[in-house]
Amino acid sequence: MMPLLASLENSGFGTWVRESSSLWAYPTILFMHTVGLGFLVGLNVAIDLRILGVAEKLPLAPFEKFYRVMWAAFWINALSGTALLVADATTKLTNRVFYIKMACIFFAVMSMVLIRRRAFGAAADRAAVAAPARALAAMSLVLWAGAITAGRLMAYFGPVSGAPGLQNRLP
């Protein structure tokens, strides 16, 4: 397994992302990953809060339109995340925290899909949303918080990765 990861990491693309001094390499990809996070998690949180009873005067149904933005942000992050992963394949893919992050995202996206089915159907305009949708919304908040936490802690647990010169402060 390790030789495969090493060849990924040392591929032309992996090396460019990690070691290029261009702002378009690691810095811009990381920036895209942050913007994607902001819109994907942020809009999910807005919908979750509404389902949980904040701003009940807002009709829920129109929020479905934001799913387009959320999916766009999801794909931006899937792509930018893959690039960052290739650049540090040997360290990130051997880091347990990475798999915790992936699990959180998997279940968070599942709940995003399920919320669309459960809360944006015929019942969407009722001020109070059914209990299963509320449970999903609460779960979504916890899972996204988990994904953010795991993502950040990947820099502190396990093997060190990232662009040379970009070192996090190890406690």
Place this chain on the structure above:
Amino acid sequence: MVQAFSTWLHGTRLSWAVAGGVPWIWPLCETLHFMGLALLVGIVGVFDLRILGMAKGLPVGPIQRLMPWAILGFSINLVTGSLFFAGDPFQYIHNVAFGFKLLFIGLAGVNVIVFYVTGLYRHVDGIGPGHDAPLAAKVAAAASLFLWVGVMYWGRMLPFIGNAF
């Protein structure tokens, strides 16, 4: 003056604690900074995108009820951001990206103030489901999105254009 303040700040117990004296304060603040970012961008995003014409079924007024959560996100980031600064002021005060980040946050603030002071806020507050916002409001909403994405850009560039982390 900035230099003197930074020197004083760097000598405080708080600075020592944040900069690693108390383990895990720094990573904890980083994690909270990302959560605050998501709260702020998500809620402000709902408002700005609605003004720009997405999800027009939403009446604009009641979106204000979500705003305390955006303010919470901003406050979390103001506190955690100040702690980063306290932890290592010298990596920020000569950092171009940090200067631009503060400038963009300031401009986003000015944008909000203009929105209220010009009365655009009251005008927009009454916009019901299906109705368009006036052009001036759309310009303000687009500026807001641009500026907050810009804040994320300069924040991300702190280690690369400057050399902070």
